[in-house]
Amino acid sequence: MKWKDQLLNLTAYQPGKTIDEVKKQFNLEKIVKLASNENPFGSSAKVKEALEKVDGSFALYPDGYATSLRFALADFLKVAPEQLVLGNGSDEIILMISRALLRPGLNTVMASHTFGQYKHNAIVDGAEAREIPLTSDGNHDLEAMLSAIDENTSVVWLCSPNNPTGTYITEEKLLNFLKAVPKDVLVVLDEAYYEYVVAEDYYDAIKLVNQFENLIVLRTFSKIYGLASMRVGYGIANKELVTTLEPIREPFNVNTLGQIATETALKDQEFVESCKQKNREGMELFYDFCKEHDLTYYPSQTNFILIDFKVDGNEVFQHFMENGYIVRSGVPLNFPTSVRITVGSKEQNEGLLKVMSQFLEEKKAAVL
Ligand SMILES: Cc1ncc(COP(=O)(O)O)c(C=O)c1O
Known part of the structure; x- marks a missing residue:
């Protein structure tokens, strides 16, 4: 074969x-x-209650646009519903980005060591993965990452807070980095652990999405919301970026129970x-x-x-x-x-x- x-x-x-x-x-x-x-x-206990009320009509496909969840999430995040892309876990959004933007001849820049799926997907899509060692205090070396970007770079992955070190990028460093990255390079800011952050010099990613058109922020319901088994993650970016990415998405990628569970969980802050x-x-x-x-x-x-x-x-x-x-x-x-x-x-x-x-x-x- x-x-x-x-x-x-x-x-x-x-x-x-x-x-x-x-x-x-x-x-x-x-x-x-x-x-x-x-x-x-x-x-949240409310999730179990909501799932118990599901009427059992499992023969029907889910709402492919996850309309109710999408609007609830947009309202919660204060973004437009068209700025969201929903995934079967944020893992799937990583895959979608990779599929949309990586191919042989292109490269992608990421930290080493960070969440393994960035590199895994880059390899599957035939792109060169440029791994930039973390600094001795476990942080992304943003200057070295910038230097690794060239005309064939398509995507840069930032994991903040980073898995597996737990360290984060400060607002000032992130801003300087985003200003310096060429506009035709997508920056993915994976914030799977965002809701746990207590650092005061952490940035407001949603504000940055409205400021930088080449930025997508990834979050998930798998961590603090305790819904890893439901497989729901999402990306936040500007409308044009989401519109271009959406055709990659499987039509019914977020299942019905996942949509109900996460919308309910969102309401229990x-x-x-x-x-x-x-x-x-x-x-x-x-x-x-x-x-x-x-x-x-x-x-x-x-x-x-x-x-x-x-x-x-x-x-x-x-x-x-x-x-x-x-x-x-x-x-x-x-x-x-x-x-x-x-x-x-x-x-x-x-x-x-x-x-x-x-x-x-x-x-x-x-x-x-
Ligand atoms: C940094 C990071 N990103 C993404 C994911 C994937 O999360 P999920 O696909 O469950 O949304 C994880 C899971 O451990 C993670 O640690």
Whole structure:
């Protein structure tokens, strides 16, 4: 078959072990998964109520324009409904952008290390992925990224706050960057963790969308809204950009239950605010622990923290898993001595911190 050459060297996304697999393997009764930056508090109770009222007419296709959700979202964000593109998760919008703008002969600039789907899609579409190392404090090196742009650059990816470091781009730096990027290069600003941000010098992305015609902002209902299983993400850009991108979109890409769930969730901002607060409290526990045990970490504006244990990340991952906590090893994320931990509920955080203490004690004892 006439496969694209680049496909033959790619592997499919490897999901982590399921909770049931880990329970069986280690004979554990309870497993806590803090690996995928999901919301440990679930989603708004109003979502469950709304889904229970769904009348069961599943034979019909969804509203392809997601009209009701689109208008609710536009109203919430104070943008026009035509400025929104909805996706089956923001993953799908990344794919749509890549499909629309990348091809052999073009290149795309991104940080290294950042969310893996930018590079994955670039490879599938045959474009050169130019990866610019993060600065030593885990931030995008915007100057180096600017220098990497040439006449064949089509898309620049910014992840702020960045996965897996949790760091963010300040308003001043972002503004200077956007002013310097050529107008025929699309800047994608992935804000999957936007709702968790507490930094005061963070920018207002919606304002920037109205100022820069080559900017698209991506957000998702998978994180603080706790609706990862519903697969709904969205992009915000100017109308012309959205109109050009829309033909790439699958006609019925956002399913009916997802539309109902997310529109309902949007109305419960009290839930969002309480998750944000509890996440910060949890984050502080991890900061305190790291300071007490002299572990390096990146201060995070998200619901996860990347901690350097200075030993093989897979070993830390394995130890935590055997004790009932699934986190993400830093090895596949290119931080080989770290693990990335999603901040959980108070009880989950305290449980994991105990396991972390034990691990460090055992390591210390082994050295003595
Ligand atoms: C930075 C970033 N962007 C995008 C996504 C994709 O989110 P979704 O497709 O669930 O909206 C994730 C998920 O982990 C992420 O971390």
